Amino acid sequence: LPLGLPKIMFSTLASGDTAPYVDVSDIIMMPAVTDMAGLNRISRVVLHNAAQAIQGMATKPAPPPDGKPSIGLTMFGVTTPCVTAIADQLRSRYDCMVFHATGTGGRSMEKLADSGLLSGVIDITTTEVCDLLFGGVLPATDDRFGAIVRTGLPFVGSVGALDMVNFWAPSTIPDHYRGRLFYEHNPNVTLMRTTAVECRAIGEWIGTRLA
Structure with missing residues (x-):
């Protein structure tokens, strides 16, 4: 529906x-x-x-939209200042829809793109790809960027938060990652720094999808 x-x-x-x-x-x-x-x-x-x-x-349906074209933006904690500044610049001309890049956020944005409800995408935060490729808990699906390719929407992409893989509490981190560099965001969220080899794999994966 x-x-x-x-x-x-x-x-x-x-x-x-x-x-x-x-x-x-x-x-x-x-x-x-x-x-x-x-x-x-x-x-x-x-x-x-x-x-x-x-x-x-x-x-009692919601009032109709104001007619401004809609732009989808992706955001995470570390990209919040950037995305907020972009949205502030665009808000007078566009309806800015900001999606939290937690797996479901990226899917939600792409569903709207596939449904013809977005006029463009500013994909600052592509961190969900890290979790897809390296077993994190907030992953994209294999169809990440698929809606962009299918619709041909105007697209600006970046590498926001691609330097981390998301896990829950430290006790949940897979054994094969023990000894890596971690940052405990809070007791229930732990971030693992990606390596140069992993970053290259991420770039190749994204490039292949968008090519």
């Missing part, structure tokens, strides 16, 4: 790992609380609330 179309998934699994169901959509996940084995005093209320929510979204 297209982005912006009201949608709710009412499920007993809504409080679990819903990434495979949500992915890059804007679906609302609503926990059922009790199993759907007939109605009870809890399920009646929760189903009523779900129905009222979808009715409200359907009968």
Whole structure:
């Protein structure tokens, strides 16, 4: 279903790992609380609330966009100053959509590109490629940059945050990376510095996709 179309998934699994169901959509996940084995005093209320929510979204649609062309930009912590400055320069003429480059962010941006909802892409932060190639936790898919090639949209790319691979807590880092240079961003996020050999592989991978 297209982005912006009201949608709710009412499920007993809504409080679990819903990434495979949500992915890059804007679906609302609503926990059922009790199993759907007939109605009870809890399920009646929760189903009523779900129905009222979808009715409200359907009968009170968002105002139409202002008509400015949309530009997709990718951002990560280390590229925030750069992307913020670019967006500030463009915002008077373009609707700037900034995507957090955490795997789903890149996929979301490319989905909009494939759907004809972007007029151009400023892909400052291509860090998801690092995680794809070297086992990080915020990876792109093999189709990263595919939408750019398919649509022929105006494209500006850069190498933002390609000097790091993302992992969770230090205890989760694969054994074969022990001894590498790490930066503990916080107790739950650890960054591994890419080597010259890895950076070359990243550049070749991106170049092949865009060629």
